[in-house]
Amino acid sequence: MPALLPNEKENPLSSAPEVITDVARESLLAEITAALGDRLAASHLRPADDLWLRVHTDAWKSSIRTLRDTLGFHYFCFLSAIDWMPSPFGRGEDDPTEPTPVRDTTIRSGYAGGATRMQVFVRIVNPVTHIGVTIKVDVDDAKPVLESLHDVYAGANWHERETHEMFGINFDGHPDLRNMYLPMDFEGHPLRKDFPLLARMIKPWPGIVDVEPLPGGGVDESADEA
Amino acid sequence: MSLTDRLLGDRQRLAYIASQAADSRLNVELETEGMTLNIGPQHPATHGTLRIIARLDGEQVVWAEPSCGYMHRGYEKLAEVRTYPQVTSLVNRIDWLGSFANEVPFILAAEKLMGVEAPARSQHIRTILFELSRIANVSLFLGDLGVQMGAITPVFFAFRDREYVLNLIEGATGGRFHPNFDRIGGLKDDLPKGWIAETKAVMKKLRKFCDQIDDLLFGNEIFQARMRGIGVIPRDVALQYGLSGANLRASGVDWDLRRDQSLPMAWNKADWKVWTHPDGDSYARCWVRLQETRESTKIVDQLLDTIPSGPIMAKVPKIIKVPEGEAWVSTENPLGEMGYYVVSRGELGPFRVKIRSASFNNMSVAPWALRGVYVPDIVTILASLYFILGDIDR
Numbered sequence A: 001m002p003a004l005l006p007n008e009k010e011n012p013l014s015s016a017p018e019v020i021t022d023v024a025r026e027s028l029l030a031e032i033t034a035a036l037g038d039r040l041a042a043s044h045l046r047p048a049d050d051l052w053l054r055v056h057t058d059a060w061k062s063s064i065r066t067l068r069d070t071l072g073f074h075y076f077c078f079l080s081a082i083d084w085m086p087s088p089f090g091r092g093e094d095d096p097t098e099p100t101p102v103r104d105t106t107i108r109s110g111y112a113g114g115a116t117r118m119q120v121f122v123r124i125v126n127p128v129t130h131i132g133v134t135i136k137v138d139v140d141d142a143k144p145v146l147e148s149l150h151d152v153y154a155g156a157n158w159h160e161r162e163t164h165e166m167f168g169i170n171f172d173g174h175p176d177l178r179n180m181y182l183p184m185d186f187e188g189h190p191l192r193k194d195f196p197l198l199a200r201m202i203k204p205w206p207g208i209v210d211v212e213p214l215p216g217g218g219v220d221e222s223a224d225e226a
Numbered sequence B: 001m002s003l004t005d006r007l008l009g010d011r012q013r014l015a016y017i018a019s020q021a022a023d024s025r026l027n028v029e030l031e032t033e034g035m036t037l038n039i040g041p042q043h044p045a046t047h048g049t050l051r052i053i054a055r056l057d058g059e060q061v062v063w064a065e066p067s068c069g070y071m072h073r074g075y076e077k078l079a080e081v082r083t084y085p086q087v088t089s090l091v092n093r094i095d096w097l098g099s100f101a102n103e104v105p106f107i108l109a110a111e112k113l114m115g116v117e118a119p120a121r122s123q124h125i126r127t128i129l130f131e132l133s134r135i136a137n138v139s140l141f142l143g144d145l146g147v148q149m150g151a152i153t154p155v156f157f158a159f160r161d162r163e164y165v166l167n168l169i170e171g172a173t174g175g176r177f178h179p180n181f182d183r184i185g186g187l188k189d190d191l192p193k194g195w196i197a198e199t200k201a202v203m204k205k206l207r208k209f210c211d212q213i214d215d216l217l218f219g220n221e222i223f224q225a226r227m228r229g230i231g232v233i234p235r236d237v238a239l240q241y242g243l244s245g246a247n248l249r250a251s252g253v254d255w256d257l258r259r260d261q262s263l264p265m266a267w268n269k270a271d272w273k274v275w276t277h278p279d280g281d282s283y284a285r286c287w288v289r290l291q292e293t294r295e296s297t298k299i300v301d302q303l304l305d306t307i308p309s310g311p312i313m314a315k316v317p318k319i320i321k322v323p324e325g326e327a328w329v330s331t332e333n334p335l336g337e338m339g340y341y342v343v344s345r346g347e348l349g350p351f352r353v354k355i356r357s358a359s360f361n362n363m364s365v366a367p368w369a370l371r372g373v374y375v376p377d378i379v380t381i382l383a384s385l386y387f388i389l390g391d392i393d394r
Helices: A023-039 A057-071 A156-167 A197-204 A206-211 A222-224 B003-024 B075-079 B084-091 B100-114 B119-149 B153-173 B195-218 B219-227 B233-242 B282-305 B360-366 B373-383 B389-392
Strands: A041-048 A050-057 A075-083 A117-126 A131-139 A145-147 A170-172 B037-038 B051-057 B060-067 B325-333 B336-344 B351-355
Touching: A023 A041, A023 A050, A023 A057, A023 A222, A041 B100, A041 B119, A050 A057, A057 A117, A057 A131, A057 A145, A057 B060, A057 B351, A075 A156, A075 B233, A075 B336, A117 A156, A131 A145, A156 A170, A156 B373, A170 B282, A197 B084, B037 B100, B051 B373, B075 B084, B084 B100, B100 B119, B119 B153, B119 B282, B119 B373, B153 B195, B195 B233, B195 B282, B219 B282, B219 B373, B282 B373, B336 B360, B360 B389
Parallel strands: A050 A131, A145 A170
Antiparallel strands: A041 A050, A075 A117, A117 A131, B037 B051, B051 B060, B325 B336, B336 B351
């Protein structure tokens, strides 16, 4: 998208989307679909941007191993998790003297879908073509256990330790799931959405002022909603 | 028994024991016991507060484990309760020696989700400031490298010359360490008057500094003896641990995110080279960083000549709401690949931010790399892997 000059009137957010074709990622997706077969649950491709896959939980480790061995994804970028339940505490900006407002905590998954509240995702890259994929997997809410990837990518060791302490997801076969950052007797899993940020619970956050429109700023509310 | 006989007998017995010990590699009388050595959290080689627990057998490390978490600040949780513009002041503090470089991938991720692209002028200035923060970061690394091995002189050169760069960053942004200068859609301000000429003069000084470090350290015999062939990380190990930046290129992988992905930045408008080294040892990692600093000064010089005119901010609403979606953007930061996985729900703040910092992965190879090395090499290997504690713990 070209840079807008100050006298141009059109809104960059509403300009017509260009049609982009991404041959490299489309052919990669075809190869991945052929290699994974039934193990692939869903995929999502944003041309010239990125590729998302979702694999079935019981095929987690074997799919990643197949991708590494057959399609050359040798570079391990990171592994982490997402809690898709919107936080019942909002952004921690409630007035503590008022009753807590009721919030919509319906679970809604992101790209490539999903059925559970927790999802683990890993990013691996092919160091020759420099194309990476983000692979997601559903984690059962009642029994959050997943196969460990530490013998596929040795670097997954620390990332799984971090995910374990932050989200409470267990990794089967991991050699050492000690806490990375927190004390061993810490209770709760801080990055879960139902874990409150205590600093915000104790004292109302003054930063709310920053997001209010400035007086005389010349931007009306209807333009912001566009 | 005469005195001579007794002495001879003792000597023979000792010689017998010694030969037997040498044959079977067993210590008969001097049996060694394992020992646990604790390095840090406060130790000059730890760049902050990293603690390393090493199990030793004599002088050799049997097993070593970095213990992180002395500086965990929970930025991923904090980012969930902040608005997008507020997050930049947080991520500034991840790698505190190259702060501006931390802001850029987050802003790029937010811009990608919004479908906004910064004007060409601000892309150019962003790239220049990005490279300046790399120079400030790596020049301190090069000076500090000497201190780890007992050479005091280079660190004075490094602090002197880094100060010039920090003055430039302060001149343009107002902050020496934490600029918080990047905005969604552009930059906070334009460059001040006289900044371009000043920057060119400083880049000359920095190239001279690189030559000095090259002479002082890299040509030094002690330095080479301590670094060559020590802490070798082969290509396959580097890839599967997710090493990035100079650590990966020193293992022979020709991969630079500045060159190998298309980002709305100005790196492709300059002529520069990606340096690699086939050895994968401590020396190679440091050498690649030295060459990169030289390349960065060249990038800055070329980009200063070609700054386009135009606005520095694209048109963005005052209250920034980022549309729903997910985006991953990573850039080649001074320490390696730094990326943000941003999940947006169309609100004022991000729904989830995963911060992929370079040092976390670079450090996770330490248990592998430290196994079997001698105690003094722990310090040089850690120094050459180059981590910043804020970048590990986030």
